[in-house]
Amino acid sequence: MNKVTPVFWISLAISAVFVLWGTISPSNLQAVSGEIQGFLTDKFGWFYLLTVAIFLIFSIYLVVSPFGKLKLGQPNEKPEYKTITWFAMLFSAGMGIGLVFWGSAEPLAHYATPPTGDAETAEAAKKALRYAFFHWGFHVWAIYTVIALAIGYFKFRRKAPGVISATFEPLLGEKATKGALGTAIDVIAVFATIFGVATSLGLGATQIAGGLAFITPIENNKLTQFVIIAVVTVLFMISAWSGLSKGIKYLSNTNIVLAIGLIAMTLILGPTVFIMNTFTSTLGSYVQNLPMMTFQMAPLSTDQNEWIQGWTVFYWAWFISWSPFVGTFIARVSKGRTIREFIMGVLLGPSIFSAFWFAVFGGTSLKQELSGQNTGLTDLSTEQALFGTFETMPMGIILTIVAILLISTFFITSADSATFVLGMQTTNGSLNPPNVVKLSWGVIQAATAAVLLGAGGLGALQTAAIVSAFPFAFILLFMCWSLLIALNQDAKEAKIKK
Template structure:
């Protein structure tokens, strides 16, 4: 534990206090968190929407800017991982459990309760898929691109510690080593804890839902706690083995299982409809992207509430995830050019998400529209995918495969997060002590458990929105700092 900093001890103490609060007074925790969430979404919902659009615009600018040829490292540095493994690792960290949970569930929710169409109509189905892709597409990966690029650039190009505060060196100078820098890193730690806890809670709920479909085990709160306990032990074993073994192998396994589940569902599902849905949804998404990116509709109360419940929640969740995802992607991206990095992080996962929603969202909507399985919209959100499988041949096989996939994503996300939290609390060490990683593993599992106990999925959403708000400002200022560094180094190198 010699490598730990004061950021570790302060963050650990506050985290333990939070867990104790949730364990002793879950209702009070839920009430306080909900009150803060309502205030933030009512007063600052527009800021989440504007900021996320800024992240995307800046990311696209970097592709075409002169800075694109600069490397994340020295000019002769080569990537540590091949492109397939790199993609598998960044996708596992950036999406993981979330896209599996919402792949069928989100389109079904928008289909049954659309903000701008008659429920359960063809128009509602079309818009449901567009909204889903919008929430998991370019905007999401724009957030991750900005923070991951900043951390990787300062770490590998300028040789500073791989912590969030170090990316502010061009603006703050030596102050990054003082109180301001520590405050930035502590905020990053808490955003990571709550962002990951949201995903762990979703994963436990969906694994429980899958087990309920194929066994007699009920998806109770006790079941979810047991699942969290079992997976915690597994991801701690993986965390002990390090990035180049545990996380690397699990990430590759995730991609293999995800592609296998995709292909199986395409074959046993409505194949033609899925491909047609992919093409039409992609066109609709790109056509409406500028409008959807900035729309707040303050005079449309129905759309405004939907926007708070979905778009603003997602942007807050992904901002909360970003310190974790950004640090992890940065860790595995040394040696790539800025242009290659941005294109890879921004577009490849977005394309995968489009395919995912066409297969699982499109497949579930097809069953509803054709009257094959009209009860899907009545299922709990964590059971939507398994409900769709129940009406397909080899559906039990698909359900078992999906449960395994959720489990491996669960382990990978938690494993990656323990590594990142270890990095952020040991002054950017690329190999944080196992004791530090295991400490954060326990905190993550405990946080997910108390949030589930204090309000279920709603509490998970509330925690993300609250924890993301202060970090939103950090990301915006980070763009200014990164751009200043790029300009300085570009001029020095005479590109």
């Protein structure tokens, strides 16, 4: 424990108080956090939308600017991981459980309750998939891009510690980043990470329980979800103990194999032509409507405004709270890549794969609803929508089993990666944080997910994400400014023309 910083002890104390609060008085926790969430979404929904739009614009600017030639590392360094392994690791960390959880559920939810227009129509189905593409596309990965790029650039190019506060040195100076202000920045990052990851772990536990309820007599209740969290906690701690190049690397590759297997089986066994036509047309519609969806708050329509707050604002907040973990992890595995290569890989590849994922699973679910083959899907709980879709398909039981396995491996990988990242952030950026530190954060993550589920289920998970993301959004904005200062300085030294 001689490597830990004050960030570890402060963050651990705050987390312990929260877990204790949720254990002793879950109803009070839910009430207080709910009030904060309502205030933030009502008064600052516009802030989340503008912030994420800035991240996307900033990422595109760096791709086309001369800064794109600079490397996350020294000029002669090569990438540490092969491209396919790199993609598997960043994708597993960045999406994972969320994609599987919402793959069918989100399009069905938008189909039943669209932002505008009549529900359960062909037009509602088109909008449903377009918004699913939007919520899991370029904007999400732009959030991850800016934080991962900043951490990776300062860590590997400038040899700074791999912590969030180190990226602020050009803006604030060395004394501030290594003092109380730097500690505060890192504590906020750790706090956001814990709640962002806990949200995903809670989603994973509820969906595994939902899948088991479909194929076994096991009931989908809080007890089942708590048992799942406990079992998976043991598994990801074993993986965390084995280290980055073993546990996480092998699990990430397993995730990709299972994900490709599941998507291929669903594509072949489902309405293949409909899926491909839907993917193509929705991709075009998504790109065409991107500016409108990016800035749409609908102030003159109460229903649409509430819809945007409940979906888009929640997602942007969730991904912002998830970003310290994803950004640190992606930075750690991206050494040696140019800024242009890094942004193109992080921004485009996963976004297109995510769009195809929703076209396959969301398209299959919507086709079943529209054709009358399976009209009860919109009545199922969110965590059971995917399994309800599989129920009427050939080899449905096999698809369900593969999906449960995929959720489980994503669950383990996300938690495993998060323990590594939290370990880095609380040991001054150590690339090999002590196992006792990683295991401490593993316990905190699992306890936080369990407390949130006990305090209010999915609603409590969403609330935690929105609340924890608000202060960190400001940190990300200033991080972009600091990175731009550093890039200008290093471009001059490298004699790169603007």
